[in-house]
Amino acid sequence: MQSTAIQPPPKNGIRARLKALYRLMGECRLCPRECGTRRALGVQGVCRAGIRPRVASITRHFGEEPPISGTRGSGTVFFSNCNMRCVFCQNFPISQMQVGKDMTAAQLAGGMLRLQKEGAHNVNFVTPTHYAAQAAHAVHLARRKGFSLPVVWNTSGYERVDTLRLLEGFVDVYLCDYRYASPALAKRYSRTEGYPALIEPVIEEMLRQVGHFDGGRGVIVRHLVMPGHLEETRIILNRLRHRFGPQTTLSFMTQYFPAHKASAFPPIGRRLSAGEAQAALGMLAASGLENGWTQEDDLASPGDME
Numbered sequence: 593m594q595s596t597a598i599q600p601p602p603k604n605g606i607r608a609r610l611k612a613l614y615r616l617m618g619e620c621r622l623c624p625r626e627c628g629t630r631r632a633l634g635v636q637g638v639c640r641a642g643i644r645p646r647v648a649s650i651t652r653h654f655g656e657e658p659p660i661s662g663t664r665g666s667g668t669v670f671f672s673n674c675n676m677r678c679v680f681c682q683n684f685p686i687s688q689m690q691v692g693k694d695m696t697a698a699q700l701a702g703g704m705l706r707l708q709k710e711g712a713h714n715v716n717f718v719t720p721t722h723y724a725a726q727a728a729h730a731v732h733l734a735r736r737k738g739f740s741l742p743v744v745w746n747t748s749g750y751e752r753v754d755t756l757r758l759l760e761g762f763v764d765v766y767l768c769d770y771r772y773a774s775p776a777l778a779k780r781y782s783r784t785e786g787y788p789a790l791i792e793p794v795i796e797e798m799l800r801q802v803g804h805f806d807g808g809r810g811v812i813v814r815h816l817v818m819p820g821h822l823e824e825t826r827i828i829l830n831r832l833r834h835r836f837g838p839q840t841t842l843s844f845m846t847q848y849f850p851a852h853k854a855s856a857f858p859p860i861g862r863r864l865s866a867g868e869a870q871a872a873l874g875m876l877a878a879s880g881l882e883n884g885w886t887q888e889d890d891l892a893s894p895g896d897m898e
């Protein structure tokens with residue numbers, strides 16, 4: 593990945609955005625749940641986040657998409673807690689059981705500078721939505737001390753467009769899931785029936801800020817194929833192609849495995865069958881989407897999916 597962070601907005605723009613983000617967190621409306629929790633007083637929201645960012649790990653990671661991990665790794669900051677709380681979450685101890693430790697924005701900035709020193713290609717905020725204010729604040733503090741890596745916003749996509757607007761200038765790459773097309777499934781597995789209605793405006797806002805992924809900057813959409821729900825995949829591929837164009841960069845994932853409470857939610861209590869995986873890849877080939885990666889590529893070569 594090219595180490596070219598975008599030009600940040602003017603200084604007063606940064607301060608105004610940070611203030612607005614912290615204000616949104618006060619009686620929290622950072623994410624679409626808009627639960628109104630008084631996080632500024634330390635109360636925990638539906639996502640279980642309080643006033644301080646809780647972080648499970650800050651380390652280089654080599655399992656992301658090729659241009660994100662590169663050869664020296666992506667500098668991942670794994671935030672604890674989550675505003676989606678999916679029943680099949682593979683990281684549920686971190687996302688739903690509060691594993692991690694509280695940090696200040698300054699400590700977070702220190703971690704980012706350490707990753708830069710270690711040679712990471714970027715800093716990759718994983719599940720950052722509920723800590724948008726503190727993460728942006730940390731970017732600001734780190735930049736003042738010489739931080740110059742691209743910033744990746746690695747998100748479920750359950751975001752508010754108003755919050756994302758305030759992140760403009762802090763983020764270089766949006767790595768955004770497109771999980772559900774159907775409100776019923778979004779409700780059943782994540783209690784987020786509004787997800788399908790908001791995910792496309794969210795991606796649109798991300799594209800407005802950074803454009804389609806060009807190898808160093810832009811939007812990458814991720815889709816995880818789920819067992820028994822291939823129709824969702826078909827709809828999502830279609831929508832991506834028609835709303836955002838064939839040049840949309842897609843990371844197409846067929847490695848689903850049943851974690852956390854998934855066994856209690858058939859049909860997602862199993863892996864994809866070989867037939868399902870093959871059918872999903874067939875849908876992808878027929879979709880007209882041109883850029884990205886599948887697991888069959890072993891995530892080896894950025895570019896064509898053909």
Ligand code: SF4
Nearest residue numbers: 620623626627637639
């Ligand atoms: S980020 Fe957390 S506290 Fe804020 S609105 Fe969403 S669920 Fe509520």
